[in-house]
Amino acid sequence: MNKFVLAPAFTGTSEPLCALKLCDARLQADARWPWIVLIPRKTGALELEHLSPVDRRQLMDEVVAAGAGVRAIGAALGRPVEKLNVGQLGNVTPQLHLHVVGRRPDDAAWPGPVWGQGIAQPYTAPLLRAALQAAGVALAGFTTGS
Amino acid sequence: MNKFVLAPAFTGTSEPLCALKLCDARLQADARWPWIVLIPRKTGALELEHLSPVDRRQLMDEVVAAGAGVRAIGAALGRPVEKLNVGQLGNVTPQLHLHVVGRRPDDAAWPGPVWGQGIAQPYTAPLLRAALQAAGVALAGFTTGS
Numbered sequence: 372m373n374k375f376v377l378a379p380a381f382t383g384t385s386e387p388l389c390a391l392k393l394c395d396a397r398l399q400a401d402a403r404w405p406w407i408v409l410i411p412r413k414t415g416a417l418e419l420e421h422l423s424p425v426d427r428r429q430l431m432d433e434v435v436a437a438g439a440g441v442r443a444i445g446a447a448l449g450r451p452v453e454k455l456n457v458g459q460l461g462n463v464t465p466q467l468h469l470h471v472v473g474r475r476p477d478d479a480a481w482p483g484p485v486w487g488q489g490i491a492q493p494y495t496a497p498l499l500r501a502a503l504q505a506a507g508v509a510l511a512g513f514t515t516g517s
Numbered sequence: 518m519n520k521f522v523l524a525p526a527f528t529g530t531s532e533p534l535c536a537l538k539l540c541d542a543r544l545q546a547d548a549r550w551p552w553i554v555l556i557p558r559k560t561g562a563l564e565l566e567h568l569s570p571v572d573r574r575q576l577m578d579e580v581v582a583a584g585a586g587v588r589a590i591g592a593a594l595g596r597p598v599e600k601l602n603v604g605q606l607g608n609v610t611p612q613l614h615l616h617v618v619g620r621r622p623d624d625a626a627w628p629g630p631v632w633g634q635g636i637a638q639p640y641t642a643p644l645l646r647a648a649l650q651a652a653g654v655a656l657a658g659f660t661t662g663s
Contacts, residue, residue: 418601420581431577435566454611455564459603462620462628474608482608487629 375412378466384491386499388440388506389514393429394469396437396510398444398502401491403480405444405452405473407437407506416467419459430469436513437471440506445473447505448498460486521558524612530637532645534586534652535660539575540615542583542656544590544648547637549626551590551598551619553583553652562613565605576615582659583617586652591619593651594644606632 377395385397385408393413399406411430416422422430438455445452452473459469472485480488494502523541531543531554539559545552557576562568568576584601591598598619605615618631626634640648 418584419577419603420584420601424578427577427581428574431565431573432570435573438564438566454608455566455605456608457565457603457605458630459601460628460630462600462602465600483633484604484606484630 373414375414377410378464380464381408381410381466381468386503388503389510391433391436391510391513392515393426394433396433396440396506398499398506399470399472399491400493400499402494402498403489403492404478404485405441405448405450405502405506406485407440407444407471408468409433409437409471410466410468413467417461417465418467421467433513434469434471436510437469440509441471441473443505443509444502445475447501450475456485458484458486519560521560523556524610526610527554527556527612527614532649534649535656537579537582537656537659538661539572540579542579542586542652544645544652545616545618545637546639546645548640548644549635549638550624550631551587551594551596551648551652552631553586553590553617554614555579555583555617556612556614559613563607563611564613567613579659580615580617582656583615586655587617587619589651589655590648591621593647596621602631604630604632 385399388396394409397408442452454474456472534542540555543554588598600620602618
């Protein structure tokens with residue numbers, strides 16, 4: 372199999388978080404929402420149906436782990452998550468990826484979806500560190516150890 | 518466990534399609550997109566993390582099956598699906614449910630998400646029959662048989 376290469380769109384919009392067994396987990400660089408992007412390291416995969424059944428099960432486990440990660444980010448930043456949103460779209464960036472987003476009724480797009488809403492709000496350096504730290508701790512049990 | 522009761526919001530916006538092993542599958546009553554809603558028959562479940570690992574795996578299988586269903590609807594209606602979108606939001610209707618939507622670059626919201634976009638366009642009776650028939654055939658192998 373070809374070596375997996377992350378699509379450049381992700382490096383411009385998110386920060387590396389950790390490598391889970393199947394996916395690269397990244398923090399979306401948008402302080403409006405605690406938001407983790409999962410990208411399965413499978414060259415050529417564009418849809419869930421392109422993953423093997425075993426990989427799809429792993430992906431589901433990693434979505435739930437990412438949910439714990441965004442809850443941890445929200446708690447660390449003083450805005451506890453009240454609802455999780457999960458999306459697999461890929462209409463703009465086709466490389467298969469899933470969004471796991473923490474929502475609150477007072478957030479910038481509630482109750483609508485977050486995708487395509489307004490302009491990303493950059494994290495300040497201290498808040499970025501806090502978010503990465505909180506998510507890293509929450510996801511530590513799911514990483515590859517590499 | 519209490520008997521599962523479908524939230525009334527679904528009966529007003531979608532048509533019954535079939536009972537899969539875990540989920541009720543329903544056709545979203547919006548002719549703009551081939552769109553199947555999956556509602557796990559688990560009382561009190563609001564998030565993926567509320568399902569057991571076994572049920573989450575089954576849900577992933579049913580999401581992939583629903584993808585085949587929306588592709589079948591698109592093909593039957595002369596608008597083949599070019600991209601699948603999957604979403605689990607629940608910001609308005611909290612009962613756990615997943616959307617599986619067939620997208621095309623010429624559709625009414627491309628490349629944005631479909632949720633909260635404009636007003637649902639009712640199916641005509643013949644197109645509704647064609648959509649239900651196509652999805653039913655595609656999902657036949659996944660139903661409970663009940």
